[in-house]
Amino acid sequence: MPQRVFRLIVSKLAPSICKQDTQFRKTVPADIRVAAVLLRLAWGANYFNTAEQFGVGSSTIQEFFPEVIEEIVGVLGPDYLQWPRGEAMVKVTRKFERACRLPNIQGALDEMFVLVRAPANQADSYFNRKWYTSLVLQAIANTDGAFLDVSCGMPGSVHDRLVLRRSRFTEKVESGEVLVDPVIVINDNYRLRPYILTDSGYQLESWMMLPFHITPRSSEVQKLSNEKQIRGRIYVERAFGILKARWQILTVGISTSIDWAARVQASPGWHRREGSIPSLATG
Template sequence: MVNDDTELDESTALLLFALVEFVSSCMESQRMMRQQRRLRYLRYAEEQRELGEIMFLLHTSLDVTTVRRLNKETFKYVVEELRPYIEKSSNNNGPTFSAEWRVAMTLYRLSSGIPFNQTANQFGCAKSTACTVYHEVCEAIESVLMPKFIVFPTGQELQKNIEKFKMKGGFPQVVGAIDGTHIAIIAPREQAQDYYNRKEYYSIVLQGVVDANGLFIDTFCGMPGSVNDARVFSISNFGESLKTGNLFQPNIEEDVNGVQVPPLILGDGAYPLLNNLMRPFPNRLNKQREQSRFNYKLSQCRVVVEHAFGRLKGRWRILLKRNEHETQKLRPVVQACCTLHNICTSNGVPYQHAWTDDEVNASLSCQPARVNQIVEGPRAEQIRSAIIAELMKVD
């Protein structure tokens, strides 16, 4: 019996040893397979990065609808800034699309305005994937890049704006120009009438404030199209900050013909006349020469915001389409376009005047705005009168 037990123990030990060897071999095999898979994923990710750059260059060099909206250096900068927020790790089904691919696909849709199904076909993915990635990237641009590039000027930058605007025609103390533009949408399911604007289509409003270089320094987007510019202004944080005097840092006043003139924002006739906000006189046949002079010089400065809207929609043509997004998802798209406008302008990415075509001009054209009758008080009138006297000195 002892011998039998000994033989049994030896057989069991050999069996266990063989089992351990087998398990170890399987684990090693699995480890090597995982390692090889990771290497394949890394190679795939690198290929995707290269593919993203290739597709970006292809769609921005050859396609007439998207030619050179962004140069390669700016594209790489945007990718690296957004990579931690948009790049997904691999999963059990394999690696996901790279940050380069995601940004390239989003930029292609923003610049061309083509539908999701065509975008998906161009970039070899499902329509649902294209839609998800597009919104994720736009939201990342809004949350990560927008605070860096849409900034109201302070200190020396504020003073530089005042000097540059004054060089445009002698208008003193101007920091920026304000206006609104409509972004077309498909009629929403609820309260559609609120979004039907005076141009007789459905839209949301983008309010933009632009500096002397054509950069957006404040944006407010999402109000229904039926809301007029003055109402949008009064609702916005920018309008509230302007009224309370907390906007300009520093809030340095300049003596103009004996009147202390604060930093100013210029608007059209739809805006109220405030201490810090100048608007033109109404267009009347019996308008005085001084009022015409004031309107002309104000228009010379304020036209910068109209040009900015034209370049914004010319470069990012998604803003010319009747966007099928839900209204709450459209705001990040518009803000992303404004941010990319500033990035391109700051980096000297060329804008082709051919992009400002009939479609862009039609989007910018508007019916005469209702003249705003609001005047903040006698100080606002005094400031305007002092500026008129100053402008009459300039030939």
């Protein structure tokens, strides 16, 4: 991560994570707090190994880790994790159309599992179809690999369509906050509203496009449509790949409470590609 980006992050978080020295101990500076949290997220390191790198107690890092994560979500989130509007969204749809020859796409949606330590009394709810305990991270990405919307915290056993149904994004769609305009006219008179690409694991809605179920009787038009959709959905799959490569805690597993595991996944700076914004993903 470039030093200028790190300093920018520290400057934004410092007012809310700085503590006062006491007569019993000196507080850990804001830059050390941020650096320790970023190292743990990037390496997937435990508290003890992280503490060794900074010369502070592991219990101290365990104490401020959730505080810093909370501020990353609360302070950086509103600035850096936003649904594009106006000309910004026009650029998104144009890039999708160039990539897959389909008009008016505003994002591609997918999910990934994040390994977590499930509560002992609810472990069954967290076992996913791959037979390990996890939370579900749902995200919508553009062709640049930037995540435009993120929803996390549902147990791994919950089906894709139910995760989407219960997500804040669906609430936004139904309240008219997103996927409203522009409505374009194609084939002379068909009015096409904005939509997102998803895979066949979801239930069809008016604001999403799912692939056709291909059979021996399927038309060439249906097959071609599926090929185009694959070219669009690949961007969210790549975004997840970049996310896991940069922040190995998502692969190693989050050995903390379920509430904090969900907050870790929601850290907004993870969901941008290098160069798009000064974010935690840069570096």
